[in-house]
Amino acid sequence: MSNSLLEFFTAMDNQGGVIVKDAPKFDLDLYIQNYRGRTRFDRLLLIGQSSVALCVEALKAAVAEAKRGRDTHRYKEAVESLRQAAPSEPEARLDQAWLSTTELANENEKARLSVELKGYKNNLLKESIRMGHEDLAKFLESIGDLNMATESFSKMRxxxxxxxxxxxxxxxxxxxxxxxxxxxxISPHLAKMSLGGSFPEDEKVLQPYLRIATGIAFLGMEKYQEAASNFLSVDPTIPSSTYNEIASRNDVAIYGGLLALATMDRKELQAQVLDNSPFRVFLELEPHIRKAVTYFVNGRYSACIETLEAYRTDYLLDIYLQKHISTIYAKIRSKCIVQYLIPFSCVSLDTMNKAFGSPEEPIEEELAAMIQAGILDARINIIDRLVTTVRVDPRSKMQAEALESAERYERQAIDQLRRMGIVAADLELRGGKKMGVHSLSMVSDQGLGGDEMVS
Structure with missing residues (x-):
């Protein structure tokens, strides 16, 4: 690694960026061809700022992608990153002629679109006003003014x-x-697009976009189970051109498979992933995801983890997964360990280390953390180097549940008797509460003395 590249990634690391030292398995050119629109630049820039192996290649591609558009801020950002990482590259120098020409053209185009929109408003041409807002909003988005673009798109409604x-x-x-x-x-915007089944043909074409966008929103909010459900229900018969401005078909397979592994049990994985005919079409594009899910369902947990670890580098370079991949992998790993221990009452730490540990990271600390977090119900015997699972006596569990049911029934019966007494006394319960006690009011003509009040 050159000194400039080392300094670049040191700076990125100090800023809290994710640094990926190993080379990913995907080919950058083939990877980026799956997308269109502004997401292409976002993905290239992220890869350039995160991957040591693809840094220069990705940043040069990001510079070229920026110059195909009109967003000068993105161009400057890509050039500055490339200048720090590889100052000797020709693309690392700002093209001042292109910048000046593009900025002037942007100013003229914005002024022209604003004048046109003002004319449409003066003439009260409803359709022209809508189109004027749309043209201006698309232009604002293209130059990177996303705040004003959102405002202009909203004015179309x-x-x-x-x-x-x-x-x-x-x-x-x-x-x-x-x-x-x-x-x-995202969800409020999608809700306003929903057709509610009134137009089935249009809804079918729109379904993948709705599902993928909803899944990305839930992923961003760390609602992994809801995100998985949306990705697993994407219709594979609709062309990817309807949604590849936000994700590709490969992404659907990866997001759906990983999130399902992190949130579903073996039966759910079998039914909703492996036996899900539509989703299997996506899984064909990412066979290692299908293999990992199959390993988990078949109880081959260490093989499942090894398969996923081989692709961790790729997922750390994804714009939606990067911030979540450590959490998702930790959830999958914890599930594998818990499932591995279910058939046994006692397992040696050496066996656990062989299955899940490594010389650099022994399993003991991880098991202790899982026990403290309540994920694993077990005890660790350091002296004998054993992991003993805590077994619940089925008879005791059944007796405790029976006692709880009896107590619940008793409380309900007392409550019903109290209410019957209130009705018999010609009293009624008002809806309001104060200090946790219902207020009572008379409904008969005869009053009650202080000694006759119902408690």
């Missing part, structure tokens, strides 16, 4: 007259919200 226009506005707002990482705003 009052002038919508067809179902297609409603869907288009929703897609624009969702796309910008994903770029801004505003995960909480």
């Amino acid at each position: 009052p002038d919508i007259s067809t179902l297609k226009q409603l869907i288009d506005v929703g897609r624009h707002l969702v796309r910008v919200a994903i770029q801004r990482r505003e995960w909480g705003m």
